[in-house]
Amino acid sequence: MRSRGSLLSLGDRYRIYVLFVAVFAFMSLLSPKFFTVYNFTTILNAITMNATVAIGFTVVMICGQLDLSIGTVITFAGVLTMGLQPYLGFAGSIAVAVLGGAIVGLVNGLLVTKTRINSFIVTLGTMTILQGSIYQFSGGNSISVTTDQVFAISDFLGKNLLPLITPRVLITIILVVAVEFILRRTRAGRDFYIVGGNRSTAWLAGINTDRTITAAFVLSGVTAAIGGVVSVLVSTAATLKLGENSLMYVISATIIGGTAMSGGKGGVLRSVAAIMTLEMLYTGIILFGLGNEVKIFFAGLILAYVVLYEAYAVYRHEKTLGQRPWLMKELAARQAAGAGKKR
Amino acid sequence: MRRLPFVVIAFALVAFALSPVFGQSLTAAQQANLKASLAVDTSVLKSADGQQLLAPSKDNRKVPARPADPNKLAETDPLHWYDMEWAGWNVTPTNTPKSPGDGAIGKKVIMIVHGDHPWTTACILGAKKVADMYKWNFKALSPNWDKVVQDQLIDQAINEKPDMILLIPLDAKAAVQQARKINAAGVPLHMFNTLPEAAALNYSLGWTGPDDFGQFRLLARAWSDELVKRNPGAGTIGVAYVQHAPGGSPYFARSFGPISELATYNPKIKTLVMASPTPATFDANTTMQLVSDWLTKYGKDLKGICASDDSAQSLGIFQALEKAGRTDVVVVAAGNSKQGMDLVKDGKLFAITYQTAEGDGALAAQTAADWFNGKGYPIRKNLAQHIITKADVEKFYPPQW
Numbered sequence: 001m002r003s004r005g006s007l008l009s010l011g012d013r014y015r016i017y018v019l020f021v022a023v024f025a026f027m028s029l030l031s032p033k034f035f036t037v038y039n040f041t042t043i044l045n046a047i048t049m050n051a052t053v054a055i056g057f058t059v060v061m062i063c064g065q066l067d068l069s070i071g072t073v074i075t076f077a078g079v080l081t082m083g084l085q086p087y088l089g090f091a092g093s094i095a096v097a098v099l100g101g102a103i104v105g106l107v108n109g110l111l112v113t114k115t116r117i118n119s120f121i122v123t124l125g126t127m128t129i130l131q132g133s134i135y136q137f138s139g140g141n142s143i144s145v146t147t148d149q150v151f152a153i154s155d156f157l158g159k160n161l162l163p164l165i166t167p168r169v170l171i172t173i174i175l176v177v178a179v180e181f182i183l184r185r186t187r188a189g190r191d192f193y194i195v196g197g198n199r200s201t202a203w204l205a206g207i208n209t210d211r212t213i214t215a216a217f218v219l220s221g222v223t224a225a226i227g228g229v230v231s232v233l234v235s236t237a238a239t240l241k242l243g244e245n246s247l248m249y250v251i252s253a254t255i256i257g258g259t260a261m262s263g264g265k266g267g268v269l270r271s272v273a274a275i276m277t278l279e280m281l282y283t284g285i286i287l288f289g290l291g292n293e294v295k296i297f298f299a300g301l302i303l304a305y306v307v308l309y310e311a312y313a314v315y316r317h318e319k320t321l322g323q324r325p326w327l328m329k330e331l332a333a334r335q336a337a338g339a340g341k342k343r
Numbered sequence: 344m345r346r347l348p349f350v351v352i353a354f355a356l357v358a359f360a361l362s363p364v365f366g367q368s369l370t371a372a373q374q375a376n377l378k379a380s381l382a383v384d385t386s387v388l389k390s391a392d393g394q395q396l397l398a399p400s401k402d403n404r405k406v407p408a409r410p411a412d413p414n415k416l417a418e419t420d421p422l423h424w425y426d427m428e429w430a431g432w433n434v435t436p437t438n439t440p441k442s443p444g445d446g447a448i449g450k451k452v453i454m455i456v457h458g459d460h461p462w463t464t465a466c467i468l469g470a471k472k473v474a475d476m477y478k479w480n481f482k483a484l485s486p487n488w489d490k491v492v493q494d495q496l497i498d499q500a501i502n503e504k505p506d507m508i509l510l511i512p513l514d515a516k517a518a519v520q521q522a523r524k525i526n527a528a529g530v531p532l533h534m535f536n537t538l539p540e541a542a543a544l545n546y547s548l549g550w551t552g553p554d555d556f557g558q559f560r561l562l563a564r565a566w567s568d569e570l571v572k573r574n575p576g577a578g579t580i581g582v583a584y585v586q587h588a589p590g591g592s593p594y595f596a597r598s599f600g601p602i603s604e605l606a607t608y609n610p611k612i613k614t615l616v617m618a619s620p621t622p623a624t625f626d627a628n629t630t631m632q633l634v635s636d637w638l639t640k641y642g643k644d645l646k647g648i649c650a651s652d653d654s655a656q657s658l659g660i661f662q663a664l665e666k667a668g669r670t671d672v673v674v675v676a677a678g679n680s681k682q683g684m685d686l687v688k689d690g691k692l693f694a695i696t697y698q699t700a701e702g703d704g705a706l707a708a709q710t711a712a713d714w715f716n717g718k719g720y721p722i723r724k725n726l727a728q729h730i731i732t733k734a735d736v737e738k739f740y741p742p743q744w
Contacts, residue, residue, distance in 0.1 A: 038501075038502045039502050131622075135621075138405065140586075141589060144519065151523065231491065236516075236520040239490045239513070241488070244489070263447065283495075291485070292485040292486075
């Protein structure tokens, strides 16, 4: 039988799934029209962009780094996809957009690892440079393609293959499963955790820390680009503010999901579960007929919770640094056993 | 007698076949609802500034013929902007739903706006005034300036199966697919306020809102006259444009509208620079920095500024002008907020457009109500145009927002 402490610890470990079930049950029971196939399809479609972006972002955070450029990479990839389509066709423009995301990630990774500049500063710089490039490339205007081909692609991406599953959802699922598998089941995946947990120890253990961190940034660039590409294909237009709100959303969701900002802990599935939870909450609020102000209020509450929880986690980590609770338990047990023998 | 059943059946069949000609048959309750709906008089409604909420437009300009390829024309040619300024006049409506014609009272209508702003609050209030007259189940949703969220709200609105969606498209180009989607779901759509690309109106019942291009053409003429008055004998008069957020129709209408108008009305006026304040388009401080840079660069050559917003942007412009000790610059803006009207009253802003926020929402709602009542549906309907100057600004107090 588990003790109260271990149950609490278990609850804390899986808190995002507990939260997910709680929000799902609450909204399904009380929010009108929430528990419908159409609504769940809408929610799943709605999260695809941010969920795809969160995949790479989570890996960067597991490495103990931050990637602030994800929002602009989304827009950058979207603008390239639509802007280059008349010259390269969709296959070519999508390839260039994803490659562009990878290059941005590579530059971020190399700058962080080789120049030892904090990732916050590096990616803030990349974000600003990219913003300027986007405005330059687009002339300050949205870019759209209104051919029958793009409408057909858009319709296909939003069409149900199975109940709840559209191709755009499927793309996200495949990416989540693949990266989660790499993180959990491969040595390369475990290296991300070791590097994030303690970079010096990872280096001493023979892990190429620079390469691991750079790979995480490249993955982040690629997933952000894929998110942007799919989003513009669905909406048939690349707006210049496409990824503007994704950064804060994805950071919040990743932390709520249990990925530590200090690195070494977390998972892609958890981040996606957090995004799903937030989206269910926001959808429920709207279906309740409550206004945007209520949604903003809840978003603020969640952000406050995230900040407080992260501060508490750091405090707890520092307080217990160097302690070995299991060793203390073992010593206490031995002492108790020794006292019994003496009697 | 044997023939009687056949005669009755034949009569019934003929009546059934002819029923579409005479319109759909309504139940007694529907007929009563239609009668009650038609009796509703919304012309008595007033906006917060004391103006008639649904003032009719006096604009009687004729729609010009569309050039073969407007994009090939220079940006200073008014016809270059044909597909924005005259969007909707040449559309081929696709799969447009037919009016139920059973009366507007009791309908469920969802309004999806573009974002949170005092203007939007006033706009929703205006629509609500009409909605309340018709006892609508009315809901307004805001994506807070996020196009991705607006797409989600559209999905959620479709899920609720309303009688109509009223939409302010966040992005003119992205509006095409948004309209297609709503149309494909079988929900009647009416777009308003920001003009979508012409193709979007293929899937919408129509569009209502401010004639931004038309208003700014009027504003440009008033601005030009004042610039000439203040700079007699000047060979050229340099001006600048503080633009709206990129993407939407106001971004183009509020800069290229006056530019293309002045190209013929007063070619002496030269555009020195135009830009949208970044990263925050409607922020006084960001605008102040932008305009301060312009004043440094162009100095006394800069004689006029046209702003896309008469509140935060205009406040930023005057902060920059005061810092530079300039009182000679003629500033005009899109209006009409409290800050904007106060600036006009103080003699700082020379002129603003009368852009009724409440009237905008109300006109969309009223047009929808007319459709439910089986009345004809205009593909485009503009709000009344007016330019406010110090001479008549008092008439528009208290401000709507």
